[in-house]
Amino acid sequence: MKNTAIHFKNVTKQYHLYKNDKKKLLAFMFGTKGGYTVKVANDHISFEIKKGESVAILGRNGAGKSTLLKIITGVVLANHGTVRVNGRVGALLELTAGFDPEFTVRENIYLKGLLLGMSKKEVALTEDAIVNFAELGEYIDQPVRTYSSGMRARLGFAIHSHTNPDILVVDEALSVGDVKFQEKCRAKTKEIINEDHVTVLFVTHSMEAAKSICTRGLVLNDGRIVADTHINEAIKAYKHILSGEPISLKH
Numbered sequence: 001m002k003n004t005a006i007h008f009k010n011v012t013k014q015y016h017l018y019k020n021d022k023k024k025l026l027a028f029m030f031g032t033k034g035g036y037t038v039k040v041a042n043d044h045i046s047f048e049i050k051k052g053e054s055v056a057i058l059g060r061n062g063a064g065k066s067t068l069l070k071i072i073t074g075v076v077l078a079n080h081g082t083v084r085v086n087g088r089v090g091a092l093l094e095l096t097a098g099f100d101p102e103f104t105v106r107e108n109i110y111l112k113g114l115l116l117g118m119s120k121k122e123v124a125l126t127e128d129a130i131v132n133f134a135e136l137g138e139y140i141d142q143p144v145r146t147y148s149s150g151m152r153a154r155l156g157f158a159i160h161s162h163t164n165p166d167i168l169v170v171d172e173a174l175s176v177g178d179v180k181f182q183e184k185c186r187a188k189t190k191e192i193i194n195e196d197h198v199t200v201l202f203v204t205h206s207m208e209a210a211k212s213i214c215t216r217g218l219v220l221n222d223g224r225i226v227a228d229t230h231i232n233e234a235i236k237a238y239k240h241i242l243s244g245e246p247i248s249l250k251h
Helices: 021-030 065-073 105-115 120-134 137-141 149-160 179-196 207-213 231-242
Strands: 004-018 036-050 054-058 080-085 089-092 167-171 199-203 216-221 224-230
Touching (some): 004 021, 036 080, 054 065, 054 231, 065 080, 065 199, 105 149, 179 207, 207 231, 216 231
Parallel strands (some): 054 216
Antiparallel strands (some): 004 036, 004 080
């Protein structure tokens, strides 16, 4: 396990989908049974990712990709199976989550940095780099509530990409801002991969973006891994799914 960044063995995550809020409340308050259907988001998933690997997570909407990332980042817990994550996780998922709308950029940098497990010293060393990367100019001393959603997302990407993570989880975050800033985000992600030897998990619907960043692909369909292979072969498997052609599960 020394060189392993992420290890999943027979991991299953189920959700209870209640018919209405009343039944959900009764179940929460009194342990009432029934009134729901079971949705299996991840079904006996097993894989291992080595430190420094860059892996694309491919699949249609509802395939289980987001749940997989939430388990890795600790947002949700699996119902069954073994999960091991070795190292600090930087998640480019909900980029604007955790901001205080009344705080300025610099104040939010410290807030988010501390929430992500950085020390004040670490935040101080990266503060200027984050401000410069976000390109917010004269707005840096204004409360974040005055920002557009795009500006907040740019700030979120800048913070998360400068936290020196061991594992970087990216969920379509490279679509932040205009085309020029998107290229800047992709370049920063590649820099992290190439220079910092960071493990990268990249969830995307863009096959070109996946090929440009990743060397390996995990393809999910109906909550299960149907391919775990070189990125070019993974993309072929993903295309089969998109076209409705049958694909056998990986062994």
